[in-house]
Amino acid sequence: MFSSILQFEFLQNAFLSGILIGFIAPLLGVFVVVRRLSLIADALSHVTLAGIAGGLFLSSKISFFSSLNPIYVGMGFSVLGSLVIEKLRAFYKFYAELAIPIIMSAGIGFSVVFISLADGFNTDLFNYLFGSVSAVSRTDLYIITGVAALVILLIVLFYKELFLLSFDEEYASALGLPAKGLHLLFILTVALVISVSMRVVGILLVSSLMTLPVAASIRIATGFKKTIFLSVIIGEASVLIGLVLSYYLDIAPGGTIVILEVLALIFSIILSKARRGKI
Amino acid sequence: MGEKIVEVKNLFFQYERKYVLENINISIEKGAFLGLVGPNGSGKSTLLKCLLGLLKPQKGTIHLFGEDIHQFNDWHKIGYVSQKANSFNSSFPATVFEVVASGLTPKLGLFKKMKKADREKVMEAIRAVGMEKAVHQNIGELSGGQQQRVFIARALVSEPKLLILDEPTVGVDSQTVNHFYQLLHHLNKELEITLILVTHDIGAITDKVTHVACLNKQLYFHGNKDEFERLKETELTSLYGHPVQLITHDHE
Numbered sequence: 001m002f003s004s005i006l007q008f009e010f011l012q013n014a015f016l017s018g019i020l021i022g023f024i025a026p027l028l029g030v031f032v033v034v035r036r037l038s039l040i041a042d043a044l045s046h047v048t049l050a051g052i053a054g055g056l057f058l059s060s061k062i063s064f065f066s067s068l069n070p071i072y073v074g075m076g077f078s079v080l081g082s083l084v085i086e087k088l089r090a091f092y093k094f095y096a097e098l099a100i101p102i103i104m105s106a107g108i109g110f111s112v113v114f115i116s117l118a119d120g121f122n123t124d125l126f127n128y129l130f131g132s133v134s135a136v137s138r139t140d141l142y143i144i145t146g147v148a149a150l151v152i153l154l155i156v157l158f159y160k161e162l163f164l165l166s167f168d169e170e171y172a173s174a175l176g177l178p179a180k181g182l183h184l185l186f187i188l189t190v191a192l193v194i195s196v197s198m199r200v201v202g203i204l205l206v207s208s209l210m211t212l213p214v215a216a217s218i219r220i221a222t223g224f225k226k227t228i229f230l231s232v233i234i235g236e237a238s239v240l241i242g243l244v245l246s247y248y249l250d251i252a253p254g255g256t257i258v259i260l261e262v263l264a265l266i267f268s269i270i271l272s273k274a275r276r277g278k279i
Numbered sequence: 280m281g282e283k284i285v286e287v288k289n290l291f292f293q294y295e296r297k298y299v300l301e302n303i304n305i306s307i308e309k310g311a312f313l314g315l316v317g318p319n320g321s322g323k324s325t326l327l328k329c330l331l332g333l334l335k336p337q338k339g340t341i342h343l344f345g346e347d348i349h350q351f352n353d354w355h356k357i358g359y360v361s362q363k364a365n366s367f368n369s370s371f372p373a374t375v376f377e378v379v380a381s382g383l384t385p386k387l388g389l390f391k392k393m394k395k396a397d398r399e400k401v402m403e404a405i406r407a408v409g410m411e412k413a414v415h416q417n418i419g420e421l422s423g424g425q426q427q428r429v430f431i432a433r434a435l436v437s438e439p440k441l442l443i444l445d446e447p448t449v450g451v452d453s454q455t456v457n458h459f460y461q462l463l464h465h466l467n468k469e470l471e472i473t474l475i476l477v478t479h480d481i482g483a484i485t486d487k488v489t490h491v492a493c494l495n496k497q498l499y500f501h502g503n504k505d506e507f508e509r510l511k512e513t514e515l516t517s518l519y520g521h522p523v524q525l526i527t528h529d530h531e
Contacts, residue, residue: 034371157390164381167371170361171433174331175385176354222417223374 051077131202131254358434
């Protein structure tokens with residue numbers, strides 16, 4: 001396999017994008033989970049689908065857009081969706097979670113309409129739904145690298161501010177932190193990560209990359225930095241082992257990765273119970 | 280006359296169309312320990328949130344350390360300990376050290392990392408509240424009283440000149456409450472930190488504070504403790520709407 005990686009560009013693209021996403025999705029995911037925004041990741045993935053379907057429709061029907069990479073439209077929709085979610089959360093102050101079903105159904109509604117306009121399902125769309133890491137192009141890889149750099153920059157520059165905002169939003173504001181601006185920056189980055197990650201595991205599974213490794217590590221790690229560290233290890237290991245397994249067993253990589261993450265989660269629950277002496 | 284730490288003038292605040300605070304005037308001098316008392320729903324927390332810049336009053340002015348609140352930027356001079364029960368996620372995966380260190384965030388400023396001296400400051404604050412044995416434990420594993428001490432350490436770590444505490448002893452056992460008041464006394468007398476303590480329990484604090492303010496939408500009383508103790512019970516009754524027993528905890 002390793003000689004094949006050197007030989008085939010598509011395998012290089014697959015592994016490099018897998019390594020990047022296996023790192024940034026759980027890294028950002030820790031903040032998403034502790035801020036109880038896990039479902040927002042799900043809602044945004046469905047908005048991204050609407051963008052992808054819209055992009056596929058434009059590129060197939062209008063010659064001007066024929067060379068358009070649908071991932072750009074997906075990213076645009078995801079970013080727009082995240083802004084609308086924030087507006088809705090502020091509007092329904094006491095029913096903030098209503099924003100999620102609203103955005104999710106709007107996303108699916110647009111997706112279905114765009115899909116029907118683009119004459120139904122085709123392989124491309126199927127790839128976006130369930131992930132197709134072998135279809136990752138060099139351009140996709142460059143986009144993923146750009147987003148990864150952005151995420152790492154965000155966390156390195158604003159780690160202590162993001163920590164304070166996640167732990168205690170009111171306290172962060174009381175200390176004079178620009179909580180609203182920081183939150184917006186954070187949610188926009190989440191939107192970007194979701195739209196690039198779906199290339200690897202697909203829209204239906206993308207939020208799992210952000211939440212499952214965190215769910216596995218949150219009960220067994222002590223402290224926030226260790227939780228981040230363990231989440232990244234679990235995420236990265238699942239992606240890499242999943243890619244290798246799917247290559248040799250000829251099974252869907254996205255599903256394989258998620259199943260490995262679920263196994264890690266089950267193992268961590270058993271470990272955490274054993275430590276507390278309940279088994 | 281000492282330096283004015285807080286000065287509130289003609290302050291009005293309304294939620295929707297209902298006034299919660301009407302014409303509040305308070306001035307707090309350096310070194311004071313003010314007990315802000317009033318029944319539930321009297322606007323105590325709202326007033327604190329106005330002081331912390333979390334809420335914007337419709338009318339009136341607030342000066343902090345002599346500066347108008349709109350221009351005020353030295354938020355690290357103010358420490359805040361809130362009623363923890365409702366605002367914090369107890370299964371948050373953070374150690375005591377990480378929580379206390381987060382109190383340094385505004386003082387360090389953007390893009391700056393903690394240095395060795397900052398770590399030492401964090402440890403000092405943790406020792407000041409007697410939680411050094413739990414430094415590397417997750418905050419969620421501690422009891423309510425221990426968590427509250429950690430939050431005081433978080434407020435202390437930036438070396439505030441003014442410490443605001445919003446009913447910090449709710450849900451904390453009585454022994455811890457005693458330790459807690461000793462700690463406040465030490466902060467006030469030895470470190471000369473100006474304190475505002477909000478509570479609905481009027482009797483519990485009268486022997487600890489230097490000044491008292493009684494709030495129920497309007498300010499019914501604002502003065503030093505001796506004046507407060509001369510207050511007629513009838514006046515307190517009109518404040519609370521029912522008779523109040525003034526229990527003084529005199530241990531001498």
